[in-house]
Amino acid sequence: MEANAPSPTIVLIGTDAALLGAVAASAGASNAGAVRVLAESVEQACKRPEIDTAAVVVVDIDPKRRESLVALQAIAMRSFGRAPVIVLADAFDDALVRWFLQIRLADFLRKPVEPKEILKACIRALKATSSLPEDGSQILSFLSPAGGVGTTTLAIEAAMLLRKSGQKDDSTCVVDLDFQNGTCTDYLDLEPRLDLDEIGPHPERLDLQLLEVMFSRHASGVSVLAAKGRPAERPALDASVVIRLLDLVSARFENVIIDLPRAWEPWTDQVLLGSNRVYLVTDMTVPGLRLARRLAGALVERLPDLKPRVIVNRFEQQLIFGNGLRRAEVERALEGYFEGTVVNNYKLVREAIDRGLPLEAVKAGSNVSTDLKRILLAQAADKMRAA
Numbered sequence: 001m002e003a004n005a006p007s008p009t010i011v012l013i014g015t016d017a018a019l020l021g022a023v024a025a026s027a028g029a030s031n032a033g034a035v036r037v038l039a040e041s042v043e044q045a046c047k048r049p050e051i052d053t054a055a056v057v058v059v060d061i062d063p064k065r066r067e068s069l070v071a072l073q074a075i076a077m078r079s080f081g082r083a084p085v086i087v088l089a090d091a092f093d094d095a096l097v098r099w100f101l102q103i104r105l106a107d108f109l110r111k112p113v114e115p116k117e118i119l120k121a122c123i124r125a126l127k128a129t130s131s132l133p134e135d136g137s138q139i140l141s142f143l144s145p146a147g148g149v150g151t152t153t154l155a156i157e158a159a160m161l162l163r164k165s166g167q168k169d170d171s172t173c174v175v176d177l178d179f180q181n182g183t184c185t186d187y188l189d190l191e192p193r194l195d196l197d198e199i200g201p202h203p204e205r206l207d208l209q210l211l212e213v214m215f216s217r218h219a220s221g222v223s224v225l226a227a228k229g230r231p232a233e234r235p236a237l238d239a240s241v242v243i244r245l246l247d248l249v250s251a252r253f254e255n256v257i258i259d260l261p262r263a264w265e266p267w268t269d270q271v272l273l274g275s276n277r278v279y280l281v282t283d284m285t286v287p288g289l290r291l292a293r294r295l296a297g298a299l300v301e302r303l304p305d306l307k308p309r310v311i312v313n314r315f316e317q318q319l320i321f322g323n324g325l326r327r328a329e330v331e332r333a334l335e336g337y338f339e340g341t342v343v344n345n346y347k348l349v350r351e352a353i354d355r356g357l358p359l360e361a362v363k364a365g366s367n368v369s370t371d372l373k374r375i376l377l378a379q380a381a382d383k384m385r386a387a
């Protein structure tokens, strides 16, 4: 143990001095970095300043003690977004695991556990954090108030465009959260590989290693996470599982594009709140615009931090019906939620879908792609301004 290490990287908390001492010794032996042991209960340790400078925090707790859980939560909140927190405990049931996931613990290990295993978990958690790109990963969610307006088409095309601007080839993932009727893999002629039977009942087993085999890879370099479809069932996934899934995916990819189902799920709010941008896609019809306006308003009322932006797909320059609807009117109808339009190009989109190809592969630099690029560039500019 290096009691006076100037900038401790691993902080170990708990009353099992023998175990924590062994972890510290093992870290010293393997050069895993400086270690600071706080040999006291988590309640006593939770206000210590060392936690604020830790790169990773390991907490050994007795989960039967309510005070310990409260203190653990305080540590998780203090470290959120900065240092991963790992828990060691004798036993945890499903309810506790869900709660661990909700408070965003990086990992949890059941005792007895080898000191080496604890160290490995620290290194894994550190790697997951440091693999984030400098400016952080971004999550863009696509959602629609009406069916068949082109949400999936735009989500996939956005991924194709963002991949090109990514730092690495393997920078972008589409997550199809429409577990029942998702079409992302069909549109790209891929096999869905996310196995809900495997992860649903065992959220505690869900880690990047397990998930790695569940991505479908497109030749373009874009990855897709989509469930093997079960159209006649409504898979009831726990919110904690979905959030855990997205946490892992966003630690792994620079750009995460989410295609959301229209039916409101228990986890939809959380997914939207965790997104850097929420696009509501609608078509250029009067009911379509009204539905989008209403959904945007309802979302903002319920989730005041959210700033949903409406994309009007299948836009036609000409007057299209009745007295006609012009761009200015579209903007007015959407009362400040309007983000942009994407042109109607049925022939191109239809061919792409039928052949299982991205739009780019059917026609490079199409007008649909140009419109969407403009929207994504505006988002990137917003992001830079915020940074």
Ligand SMILES: Nc1ncnc2c1ncn2[C@@H]1O[C@H](COP(=O)(O)OP(=O)(O)OP(=O)(O)O)[C@@H](O)[C@H]1O
Pocket: 144, 146, 147, 148, 149, 150, 151, 152, 153, 154, 183, 313, 314, 315, 342, 343, 344, 345, 346, 347, 349, 350, 353, 368
């Ligand atoms: N910009 C566009 N121009 C012309 N047709 C389009 C455009 N975008 C989408 N479409 C057409 O709209 C139809 C629905 O597209 P898509 O499946 O992407 O919509 P969706 O909103 O995801 O549907 P669902 O509600 O079933 O999930 C497709 O047949 C596609 O050809």
Ligand SMILES: [Mg+2]
Pocket: 151, 152, 153, 183
């Ligand atoms: Mg769709």
